[in-house]
Amino acid sequence: NIPLTYHIKNYELVCHWCGYKKRAPERCPECGYENIRLKGRGTERVERDLQSLLEDIPAIRLDHDTSREQNSPAEFLKQFIETPGAVLVGTQMVSKGLDIPEVALVGVISADTGLNFPDFRASERTFQLLTQVAGRAGRTGDKGEVIIQTYYPEASPIQFALKQDYERFYEREIKEREELSYPPFIRIIRVVASGKETPLVRNTIWEIRKKVGRLARESSLRINILGPAPAHIEKLRGRFRWNFLIKTRSVFRTLELLKLTVKNIPRRVKVKVDVDPVNLL
Incomplete structure (x- = not known):
């Protein structure tokens, strides 16, 4: 789906x-x-629009598809550097670690997309991306300019990124994390069950959740379980996915309980346990 x-x-x-x-x-x-x-503004469409609006300015697209099908990223960057007045169109891969002289203008399209992800780090990642991409402009001493397109200009990560205000963003973000018991004040374990039969997957994840909750109470282990619910990407590669999150201050004890709960699950269901998950999709 x-x-x-x-x-x-x-x-x-x-x-x-x-x-x-x-x-x-x-x-x-x-x-x-x-x-x-x-609808939408993917890199292909942005490249095409640039070529129709600015016929005399070469547009070079660097994304997963072009770097896989044509040249390596280094060759695209070399072409960009050696082409006077060129425009580099790319995904997030062009925002990090590039030190290209004479880049005077950087634009970000749909800067708020990441804010809609169901992840407690959404604000942090948006702020991080914007500050990183802004840092590509004006690296040789000349004043650079950054233009950000967004439907939510009032969003705090965007406002703090515009002002390059790391400290105030951190203060706001760390306060929210503490109030809601999210890392770094707690550890998170994600449990994902997947299979080709939705009822079986749903029943299995509920059984695991009930058992780990009961075992935690019996062993006086304080945990907080969120879910279960269908994963944000509910069906992937032909398998239905349900998940729940565990907030805990004792990862090893919680994992020991999880080992006991997944011993006798149906063979047609796979269970994945992810400590400190990178994403929650």
Whole structure:
């Protein structure tokens, strides 16, 4: 149940998680309407719009697809540096660690996208991305300019990033983390069950949740369980996914309890236990 990304070059819809591809429909499969409108601002579309608006300015696109199908990222960057007046269009991979002289202007499209992710680090990652990409401009001493497009200009991560105010962002973020008991004040363990049968997966994750809660009470271990619920990406690579989170101050004791709860689960269900998960999707 993941939205497919439209690729202009091959007229395909592609899943960026599992690689599934299908030809883009010429008409709506539900009602037959022919004038399908494509929304969004992916790198291909931005590159195409730039080429139509600024015909004399070369646009160089660097993303997962171009770096995999054509040249290495280093070759794209070399081309960008050696082409006077060029525009580099890219994903987050162009925002980190690049020290390119004479870059005077940086633009960010849909800067608030990351704020909508169901992750307690969403604000931190948005602030981090914006400050990193802003740092690509004006690195040789000349004043650089950064233009940010967003539907939520009042969002605190965006405001703090605009002002490059690391300390105030940290103070606000750390206070919220403490009030809501999120890292670094607590540890998080994510338990994900997956399988091809939704009822079996749902029943299994509920049984695990009940057992670990009971064992924790019996051993006087204080934990807080959130869920279970369908994962944000509920179906991936043909498998349905349910999950829950455990907040704990004793990771090793909690893992010992989890080992006891997953011993006799059905073979058709896989269970993954992730300590300090990088993402919660």
